[in-house]
Amino acid sequence: xxxxxxxxxxxxxxxxxxxxxxxxxxxxxxxxxxxxxxxxxxxxxxxxxxxxxxxxxxxxxxxxxxxxxxxxxxxxxxxxxxxxxxxxxxxxxxxxxxxxxxxxxxxxxxxxxxxxxxxxxxxxxxxxxxxxxxxxxxxxxxxxxxxxxxxxxxxxxxxxxxxxxxxxxxxxxxxxxxxxxxxxxxxxxxxxxxxxxxxxxxxxxxxxxxxxxxxxxxxxxxxxxxxxxxxxxxxxxxxxxxxxxxxxxxxxxxxxxxxxxxxxxxxxxxxxxxxxxxxxxxxxxxxxxxxxxxxxxxxxxxxxxxxxxxxxxxxxxxxxxxxxxxxxxxxxxxxxxxxxxxxxxxxxxxxxxxxxxxxxxxxxxxxxxxxxxxxxxxxxxxxxxxxxxxxxxxxxxxxxxxxxxxxxxxxxxxxxxxxxxxxxxxxxxxxxxxxxxxxxxxxxxxxxxxxxxxxxxxxxxxxxxxxxxxxxxxxx
RNA sequence: GGUCCCAUCGUCUAAUGGUUAGGACAUCACCCUUUCACGGUGGUAAUAUGGGUUCGAAUCCCGUUGGGAUCACCA
Numbered sequence: 001x002x003x004x005x006x007x008x009x010x011x012x013x014x015x016x017x018x019x020x021x022x023x024x025x026x027x028x029x030x031x032x033x034x035x036x037x038x039x040x041x042x043x044x045x046x047x048x049x050x051x052x053x054x055x056x057x058x059x060x061x062x063x064x065x066x067x068x069x070x071x072x073x074x075x076x077x078x079x080x081x082x083x084x085x086x087x088x089x090x091x092x093x094x095x096x097x098x099x100x101x102x103x104x105x106x107x108x109x110x111x112x113x114x115x116x117x118x119x120x121x122x123x124x125x126x127x128x129x130x131x132x133x134x135x136x137x138x139x140x141x142x143x144x145x146x147x148x149x150x151x152x153x154x155x156x157x158x159x160x161x162x163x164x165x166x167x168x169x170x171x172x173x174x175x176x177x178x179x180x181x182x183x184x185x186x187x188x189x190x191x192x193x194x195x196x197x198x199x200x201x202x203x204x205x206x207x208x209x210x211x212x213x214x215x216x217x218x219x220x221x222x223x224x225x226x227x228x229x230x231x232x233x234x235x236x237x238x239x240x241x242x243x244x245x246x247x248x249x250x251x252x253x254x255x256x257x258x259x260x261x262x263x264x265x266x267x268x269x270x271x272x273x274x275x276x277x278x279x280x281x282x283x284x285x286x287x288x289x290x291x292x293x294x295x296x297x298x299x300x301x302x303x304x305x306x307x308x309x310x311x312x313x314x315x316x317x318x319x320x321x322x323x324x325x326x327x328x329x330x331x332x333x334x335x336x337x338x339x340x341x342x343x344x345x346x347x348x349x350x351x352x353x354x355x356x357x358x359x360x361x362x363x364x365x366x367x368x369x370x371x372x373x374x375x376x377x378x379x380x381x382x383x384x385x386x387x388x389x390x391x392x393x394x395x396x397x398x399x400x401x402x403x404x405x406x407x408x409x410x411x412x413x414x415x416x417x418x419x420x421x422x423x424x425x426x427x428x429x430x431x432x433x434x435x436x437x438x439x440x441x442x443x444x445x446x447x448x449x450x451x452x453x454x455x456x457x458x459x460x461x462x463x464x465x466x467x468x469x470x471x472x473x474x475x476x
Numbered sequence: 477g478g479u480c481c482c483a484u485c486g487u488c489u490a491a492u493g494g495u496u497a498g499g500a501c502a503u504c505a506c507c508c509u510u511u512c513a514c515g516g517u518g519g520u521a522a523u524a525u526g527g528g529u530u531c532g533a534a535u536c537c538c539g540u541u542g543g544g545a546u547c548a549c550c551a
Contacts, residue, residue, distance in 0.1 A: 044551080045550055048551080111548070126547090126548095167482095170480075171480090173479075176479050176546090176547080178546095178547060178548090181548080188549085190548090190549065190550080190551085210545090211480095211481070211544090211545070213545095214480065214546085215480050215481085215545075215547080216547090238482080239545080244544090245543070245544080246544095276488065276500095280488085280489055280490075283490095284490080284500075286488090286489095286499090286500060303489080305483065306543090307487090307488065308487060308488080309487095310488065310501070310502085313488065313501040313502080314501095316500090316501055353513095356513060357513045357514075367512095387510090421510095431510065432510065434510090435510045436511065438510090439510075439511060443511095445512095446511075447511065447512040449512080449513085450510085450513095451510035452510065454510085
């Protein structure tokens, strides 16, 4: 049977990392077996709907190359793919489940959380009195227009059992299971119910979701069984954590895909990194495109313990992707970050020296701020033991540098480097004793994208000479 | 609190009864170098804990500890 998986987000805001990773694994499980990946929007909670959220979902998936085979925008044989558009479809199944003895009508008021004297929530299992109402009587009340919900009926005793692809056999006592609402007063299904119906109707073979559903899965199985439908293969995923205690969450502004993009992370790097958060290929390679992953992904190598999201390793990996870019491609990506530099700056030359030096595009700004304006720097910057330079050396050599540079006709890196190198030889100095002071005079910074002559090329002749002049005056 | 799940370097992970417990990020040192990076080489660093089973345990079993999840007319 052809593998079919689905990504079923609710449109409640931006895409957070844990969500994206779930989508990725769903996509890969399907693609690794030549199966279909579907997109379904779960908007049964009208209160939480956020305008524009579905576009974020579409854009994110497209940007990272997770193309869906069926979905709200492109349709498919088992649509519609938005739950609110499927609304009328659920109630008949709910009523059918009542007939089959898997559910019952309930007329209780909405449950409110009870708190004890310390303000802690009292946890107790809900015993639904409506379960005992004879079906005929319940139907009469429904027919009379009394508001009702349909609640799952759980009469089984003993242990429920199922196998999860990553966690193995899970056994839970039926006693622990709550008789949850399936169809709400407003006629909408709850997530629990809509999921079962949709997954079955859409022919989903592998249900992939967070491990928080591990304890409630027996309830789903009960419904599949009562309807006489085959249970899907379950793949529960451990959470992505912010630290040892906390899950990465939408609240508290934890990194979302959009945040990372804004900071200059590449979609390819993000996908590569999160693929490895909870899965490994079994080899020592770790740089993979999504196409590579489609070939090698396997559920067997999924991990069951939570993984902490480590932005430092992501940053390193992003650097790898940046360095692997062609210089043209890097320039294209870097250009927006170079936009407010003076017009005389040779941005292409600058991009060339920047590429091996940044790990995110966002770092371009901080590395190039000195170009627009020479920062006010301390003379002590001229002191460097390894280069054997200090303020006196700088004082002596800067005027000579100025003279050489002002005579320079060819203003490119090789020519400038040759000129300064012969200056050092003529003066009996080490290269560093000329180049280090020149670099400081040009940038006013301890670390810079490139050496002295590279900076001179970027700044241009006029600005370079002006800055060296300024340095001479500063030290005088 | 009941139930379920998890536990290897700081982090991501490999090792499915026999390895000097491997790799990557981070960190440290050195080399390269026109600073800083990049690149190269090397180092520090882990099986939570106590019992079993076994010739042999990170690996299997039990307890302990620690952490997470779940118990909504949210998904």
